[in-house]
Amino acid sequence: xxxxxxxxxxxxxxDVGGTxxxxxxxxxxxxxxxxxxxPTTEDITTGILNALDDVLEASGTTPGExxxxxxxxxxxxxxxxERRGLNExxxxxxxxxxxxxxxxxxxxPDDLAAAIGDNxxxxxxxxxxxxxxxxxxxxxxxxxxxxxxxxxxxDAFAVxxxxxxxxxxxxxxxxxxxxxxARAAGLGDADxxxxxxxLSNEIGSVGLLERENATTMNAALTSVAAEAxxxxxxxxxxxxxxxxxxxxxxxxxLMSVDYAxxxxxxxxxxxxxxxxxxxxxxxxxxxxxxxDVGGTTTDVGAVTDGFPRESSVAVEIGEVKTNFRMPDLxxxxxxxxxxxxxxxxxxxxxxxxxxEDGGAARAAVDDxxxxxxxxxxxxxxxxxxxxxxxxxxxxxxxxxxxxxxxFGGETTTATDVEVAAxxxxxxxxxxxxxxxxxxxxxxxxxxxVERAVDRMKTSAADVPVxxxxxxxxLVPEDLAGASEVYxxxxxxxxxxxxxxxxxxSGEVDRIYSLDEQSRDEAMADARxxxxxxxxxxGADPDTVEVVDVEEVPLSYLPGNAVRIKLKTAGELxx
Amino acid sequence: MQxxxxxxxxxxxxxxxxGTGGGGDPYVxxxxxxxxxxxHGPVELLDPADLDDDALVVPSAMLGAPTxxxxxxxxxxxxxxxFRALExxxxxxxxxxxxxxxxxxxxxxxxxxxxxxxxxxxDADGMGRAFPExxxxxxxxxxxxxxxxxxxxEKGNSVTVETIDNDWAEQFARTTSIEMGGACxxxxxxHTGAQLRxxxxxxxMSLAREIGETLRTAxxxxxxxxAALLELTGGYELFEGKVVDVERRTEGGFAxxxxxxDGLDGSEGERLRLDFQNxxxxxxTDDGTVLASVPDLITVLDAETGEPITTxxxxxxxxxxxxxxxxxxxxxxxxxxxxxxxxxxDYDVDYRPIEAIHGDAGDGETDDxxxxxxxxxxxxxxx
Numbered sequence: 001x002x003x004x005x006x007x008x009x010x011x012x013x014x015d016v017g018g019t020x021x022x023x024x025x026x027x028x029x030x031x032x033x034x035x036x037x038x039p040t041t042e043d044i045t046t047g048i049l050n051a052l053d054d055v056l057e058a059s060g061t062t063p064g065e066x067x068x069x070x071x072x073x074x075x076x077x078x079x080x081x082e083r084r085g086l087n088e089x090x091x092x093x094x095x096x097x098x099x100x101x102x103x104x105x106x107x108x109p110d111d112l113a114a115a116i117g118d119n120x121x122x123x124x125x126x127x128x129x130x131x132x133x134x135x136x137x138x139x140x141x142x143x144x145x146x147x148x149x150x151x152x153x154x155d156a157f158a159v160x161x162x163x164x165x166x167x168x169x170x171x172x173x174x175x176x177x178x179x180x181x182a183r184a185a186g187l188g189d190a191d192x193x194x195x196x197x198x199l200s201n202e203i204g205s206v207g208l209l210e211r212e213n214a215t216t217m218n219a220a221l222t223s224v225a226a227e228a229x230x231x232x233x234x235x236x237x238x239x240x241x242x243x244x245x246x247x248x249x250x251x252x253x254l255m256s257v258d259y260a261x262x263x264x265x266x267x268x269x270x271x272x273x274x275x276x277x278x279x280x281x282x283x284x285x286x287x288x289x290x291x292d293v294g295g296t297t298t299d300v301g302a303v304t305d306g307f308p309r310e311s312s313v314a315v316e317i318g319e320v321k322t323n324f325r326m327p328d329l330x331x332x333x334x335x336x337x338x339x340x341x342x343x344x345x346x347x348x349x350x351x352x353x354x355x356e357d358g359g360a361a362r363a364a365v366d367d368x369x370x371x372x373x374x375x376x377x378x379x380x381x382x383x384x385x386x387x388x389x390x391x392x393x394x395x396x397x398x399x400x401x402x403x404x405x406x407f408g409g410e411t412t413t414a415t416d417v418e419v420a421a422x423x424x425x426x427x428x429x430x431x432x433x434x435x436x437x438x439x440x441x442x443x444x445x446x447x448x449v450e451r452a453v454d455r456m457k458t459s460a461a462d463v464p465v466x467x468x469x470x471x472x473x474l475v476p477e478d479l480a481g482a483s484e485v486y487x488x489x490x491x492x493x494x495x496x497x498x499x500x501x502x503x504x505s506g507e508v509d510r511i512y513s514l515d516e517q518s519r520d521e522a523m524a525d526a527r528x529x530x531x532x533x534x535x536x537x538g539a540d541p542d543t544v545e546v547v548d549v550e551e552v553p554l555s556y557l558p559g560n561a562v563r564i565k566l567k568t569a570g571e572l573x574x
Numbered sequence: 575m576q577x578x579x580x581x582x583x584x585x586x587x588x589x590x591x592x593g594t595g596g597g598g599d600p601y602v603x604x605x606x607x608x609x610x611x612x613x614h615g616p617v618e619l620l621d622p623a624d625l626d627d628d629a630l631v632v633p634s635a636m637l638g639a640p641t642x643x644x645x646x647x648x649x650x651x652x653x654x655x656x657f658r659a660l661e662x663x664x665x666x667x668x669x670x671x672x673x674x675x676x677x678x679x680x681x682x683x684x685x686x687x688x689x690x691x692x693x694x695x696x697d698a699d700g701m702g703r704a705f706p707e708x709x710x711x712x713x714x715x716x717x718x719x720x721x722x723x724x725x726x727x728e729k730g731n732s733v734t735v736e737t738i739d740n741d742w743a744e745q746f747a748r749t750t751s752i753e754m755g756g757a758c759x760x761x762x763x764x765h766t767g768a769q770l771r772x773x774x775x776x777x778x779m780s781l782a783r784e785i786g787e788t789l790r791t792a793x794x795x796x797x798x799x800x801a802a803l804l805e806l807t808g809g810y811e812l813f814e815g816k817v818v819d820v821e822r823r824t825e826g827g828f829a830x831x832x833x834x835x836d837g838l839d840g841s842e843g844e845r846l847r848l849d850f851q852n853x854x855x856x857x858x859t860d861d862g863t864v865l866a867s868v869p870d871l872i873t874v875l876d877a878e879t880g881e882p883i884t885t886x887x888x889x890x891x892x893x894x895x896x897x898x899x900x901x902x903x904x905x906x907x908x909x910x911x912x913x914x915x916x917x918x919x920d921y922d923v924d925y926r927p928i929e930a931i932h933g934d935a936g937d938g939e940t941d942d943x944x945x946x947x948x949x950x951x952x953x954x955x956x957x
Binding site: 095096097098099100101102103106107126128129130132134135162163206207208209321454455457563 | 601602605606608609610639641642644645646647648649650651686728729730755756816838877893
């Protein structure tokens with residue numbers, strides 16, 4: 001390795017969160033050189049530039065030393081949640097006469113369907129589970145609808161053919177027709193796609209509606225992705241960073257900017273994955289539980305062999321069911337800004353106070369859980385002979401620096417409790433809080449975190465717990481169920497570290513008939529395809545390994561059909 | 575009652591609970607029902623008491639591999655073809671349709687069929703739950719033949735079969751469904767109103783709807799959804815824990831497997847072995863003690879939300895509560911157990927009614943309080 005300062009050996013990780021944009025510079029050994037937090041701005045480019053300038057200055061490095069920049073963003077997530085900046089999409093389903101009993105977008109919320117234009121058609125074509133043609137593709141019919149949608153002014157197309165995870169031919173052919181018609185209509189130029197076309201076999205697995213939903217959302221998000229990517233690229237250009245640029249995706253791995261432009265749906269909810277990966281890396285804990293304490297909520301996730309454990313249930317995005325890979329998480333309404341209500345501020349009200357419902361904004365957690373939490377706080381208080389103290393679900397959130405008592409405000413927050421206890425030094429004021437309230441608040445937080453950790457565990461044995469995020473101080477070091485509690489260096493920017501150290505991955509999800517080939521041959525084929533996908537995303541072929549395999553025998557079907565889902569990941573090419 | 579699009583969610587949730595882990599995901603049936611009601615108007619849910627003795631009831635169902643049924647969705651006109659073929663054979667028109675099973679996909683699909691055919695749906699079914707095979711209905715014990723049975727696909731093909739018994743009907747239906755691409759629609763077990771009252775399981779559709787409503791509203795009223803469900807169905811909580819292993823394989827065309835669940839909270843240190851063949855069939859502890867077995871209903875629910883989880887959705891790390899609920903009395907006869915008892919599914923387990931296994935806690939309430947509304951209702955439900 002060459003150590004002249006002009007060598008490009010550094011990695012820069014940037015995590016754009018709701019409140020703060022965190023940035024971290026890692027050296028050639030992936031050790032953090034500097035970390036910064038700057039406020040997130042409305043204008044994406046400005047926010048990224050601010051973070052970049054701060055972290056370069058703090059690390060004393062120059063743009064020329066940066067070899068890779070990784071960005072974690074919430075742009076796609078927010079665009080769906082707020083129905084903002086979405087493309088109008090021509091939704092083409094290929095499978096008629098099958099599937100007509102449930103039309104595309106049927107179960108979408110009306111405003112979300114309207115935001116993408118509500119243009120859909122179910123056309124002849126598709127395949128059976130065994131690869132036979134279900135119906136011939138009617139090219140004239142496809143052309144007619146493509147023209148109609150182009151005239152209606154759609155910005156993008158989403159194409160979903162029945163059993164395309166088995167046979168993608170019809171989707172590929174429809175994509176060609178869309179390109180031809182779009183060029184004929186004067187869109188684009190001779191090179192590349194004249195407009196974005198999302199094909200379902202590249203997005204999701206078997207399960208037509210969920211795959212179609214994900215594909216349609218992907219098509220709707222390409223403009224938002226292009227905006228974020230342009231801002232990212234421009235910010236780097238403006239400061240002369242000639243590095244390779246990547247986006248974090250929701251399985252905790254990276255994708256190139258080009259890939260993100262095509263598959264923006266995979267950036268949705270990448271934040272929790274980044275924090276799990278960052279926590280695992282900073283603490284050297286490959287298997288355990290990660291507790292990420294934010295301002296309003298705490299996310300508890302699990303790390304398995306260095307990767308986030310994925311959720312097993314259908315994931316809804318913008319109230320629409322999709323079949324995405326998403327990290328398995330429990331969110332609890334405890335954070336640095338959580339409002340603490342000492343039981344009976346004047347002494348005396350005792351246990352009842354814990355169940356009271358404040359009027360402030362509630363965090364996004366279900367009511368039953370809150371009340372169970374409050375009741376539990378009372379139980380815990382009884383057991384420990386400390387006063388019952390309610391913590392959250394209301395939070396001052398990003399207004400911590402105005403409203404918390406340690407900043408001269410009038411609201412007692414979980415952070416104030418720790419400042420008063422002398423555990424941490426935050427803000428100019430040390431609020432007066434009595435010992436009993438401190439003990440009560442701490443008991444409540446401990447109980448809730450312990451319960452969430454226990455729910456994420458896969459066996460009764462104690463496991464390592466890694467605590468990260470700005471509010472880490474809230475989590476006690478002697479947590480029940482933890483073999484050890486780690487609060488690693490740089491815990492507060494674990495998200496940015498997570499995206500900076502992430503690997504690139506490739507996936508495959510297909511049905512194989514084991515009558516035509518052995519299981520080993522089928523596996524080898526899946527491994528080869530997933531590896532190709534990882535290399536296409538930027539992985540060094542020599543480092544690509546299989547990180548996840550799932551086999552599902554297809555019940556009722558003859559021919560020993562099996563569905564193989566396989567994921568590989570590898571280091572970025574240096 | 576009239577079934578509108580607003581009711582369909584509750585039917586679907588209840589159907590998943592009664593589906594005991596199998597029966598296919600009612601999500602597809604739910605959306606089919608919603609679109610069909612949007613297009614054709616609400617469906618009349620007909621009480622069995624209001625059915626003429628000689629009315630012709632033709633149950634309808636979707637048949638096939640769950641994986642195919644979530645990918646190659648129906649066209650929506652298959653049931654028209656199947657009914658037309660069967661009505662031609664029988665020489666008369668159907669007066670109503672019915673669900674073959676109260677659990678899973680096939681409890682909600684007939685709502686869509688009823689809407690498309692503009693027929694009433696009888697508030698009854700042939701299982702009171704879900705089972706994997708066509709002959710596993712109480713109608714079989716009543717001597718009602720599955721055939722003539724019509725099988726139709728989305729392309730417009732239909733096949734009508736006539737068989738010597740209901741096992742053969744199952745064979746032909748299964749083979750035909752594979753030729754049709756792994757999923758098809760059937761019209762079968764044609765019977766009269768009088769036969770229905772004698773041999774079907776009555777008012778199971780409204781029970782499904784009530785279960786769905788109970789789980790939905792429990793969340794709104796801070797009630798423990800699982801406790802509310804057990805009160806409604808007369809069931810028992812068997813176990814609470816975390817799924818630590820799910821082993822699956824295909825045997826004779828069925829998704830066969832075992833889920834291992836490690837105890838949490840009340841069940842700490844214990845382990846549950848849950849055997850399934852599409853549906854959950856036997857729940858026993860590590861030392862072999864049977865906590866519940868088929869034909870009683872065993873359902874796995876999400877520990878937090880009370881939402882039912884199918885065997886395909888069961889995965890490592892899932893935090894669950896396992897409940898057992900009594901089956902319809904018809905299944906507890908010798909003939910019933912021969913058709914669907916644990917030994918039919920190759921488990922060396924003697925069936926004991928779930929109330930006999932866990933009876934201590936609940937007996938007092940159910941036996942003594944004969945005057946309350948919920949108790950008098952219970953006679954008309956599947957218990």
